[in-house]
Amino acid sequence: MLKKIIPKNARSKRALQKREPKIEENVKKAIFIRSSSTSQIVNEALSDLCKLKKPDAINFTKKNNIHPFDDDTSLNFFCEKNDTSLFVVGSHTKKRPNNLTFIRMFDGQILDMIEVGIENAKSLKEFKTSKCAIGMKPLFLFNGDLFENSHVHKTFKNILLDFYRGEAVKNINLSGLEHIISVTAINSTLEQSNDSRAMPGLIYFKVYAIKLKKSGEKTPRVELEEMGPSYVFRVRRFKFANDDVYKLATKVPKINKPKKIKNIDVNEMGDKVGRIHLGKQDLSKLQTRKMKGLKRVAEDYAEEYIEEIPISKKQKV
């Protein structure tokens, strides 16, 4: 646990305020860490995945003795120190070669993590094409029914979306759609795995640059060019949050929910139309034009009074 910092000047106070929990949260930042032993493939994968996440990413190039499935203290420390909630830890051991662990934190604690082994890695450098600009929002495409049916794949999808979605925006520039992250999962029966510690099935992670061509219509024709990186993943270990914690993490603050606007509509013409409820009008008290002929004489009042009193009451009196 870090010692709580007391700001001593206005600058550090502002910096601390940026880290406080907010209704509209900051972009989740990510740290890419190397474990105590790594391989060339893992190192390149970490730096490439970091480049995709930039500018909200930090690449740690030194080795750290981190084993997220055994001990989470150093991750908690990094999380608090750097105000980050996403981690990718890369490692390479005999037991689990070319290993990447995607970790997501909530409130300084690990929410869920999933470990994948890399096969057939192709780094960003190997594709001799133009890359997308830094900080562009990617498109996502998830292929395969596993992302709908398998809990593990569903969570992995959610983690990837969380990693690369970037800032939450209301509008997007149509010319800023530059690349797409395509993830394809298949529960293959044909292939034989020599990785005994992995779940059956493969996940293809590929990134393409989008070229929008003329089509003679309003929507353009899409052509793709592989930009890299490209990996084939095999899911190994995973640890997901229990329902209570997850529920707490996905709670939407009340203030964030839009308030329902009543009685105000916009009609087809684009006019703002309001509706006002006045209640029922009491027509008996309506003052019409006064005329002598309509004037009630005193006898009328007397009759009405007697009629109104119920008989039983009259007897009692």
Added chain:
Amino acid sequence: MDDTTQKSKYKPVTVEKPIPLQYDLAILAGFDTNALDESRLKNDADTYLEEYTRDGTQLIINQIFKLPVTSSDLGVMAELPDLVTVLPREKPVRWEKFAKIKGVQHRKKSKMIYDEATGEWVPRWGYKGTNDDGANDWLIPVPDNADPFEDQFTKKREVKKERITKNEARHRRNVEEAEIALNQSKGVNDVNTRSLRRTELQKQIIISKTATASMGKFDKHLEGEPKLKGVKRKFEPIIGDVKKEKESSLNILNKVVGKKGDIVNVRKAIAKRDQK
């Protein structure tokens, strides 16, 4: 005829899929649940995936271009819909803090509330309170998906107990944070309220020790109690300065009876005399 030749100049923008894609356009995502061609994926993964992704991307782009647009000096901006996918937050919502920003004020609740079912006034909480969620009902229906051998009464009681402990922890945290804020306003920059309370308590122990003539020499020692330094029993000499002794005696007397001003309240005395 003319129309078809015009179109053939360009490649089509339409894509046929047996199952239509699901979209979450707030994060520009598309979810394709159609079956994949396993044999092609095995033999020629790269080209197959590129073709397959191109079709999917085309569909997402088609959806994005259907969105309402506004043009600004930066270009054509599409308005994105609300997020569909549930993504967890980074930090928990602190209601106490947001309430302050929002200007939500606490209203005092009355202890008793009217129970319409029985037509009686009952306490809102506590003994015979109404917030027991029906744990005091004589019958609780077992929910369909619940374990039939589970005791619903104990379950409800435990849920309530848990709620209470959670709330207590939250309360404690709020109190501590308020204490820190108060100390900071006084200029004490110690975040740890426990250590603050400890030093405060130790000061008070020292003061209480000086209450006895032996300066706490024969008192029971507490565990981990610090050794007192500089607190010593002091004896005045039996024969000494008479002037000083007189002064100190008078001082004590003054403290007891000699409040500033008159000893006798004349007005009150006259009133008493007149009564007689």
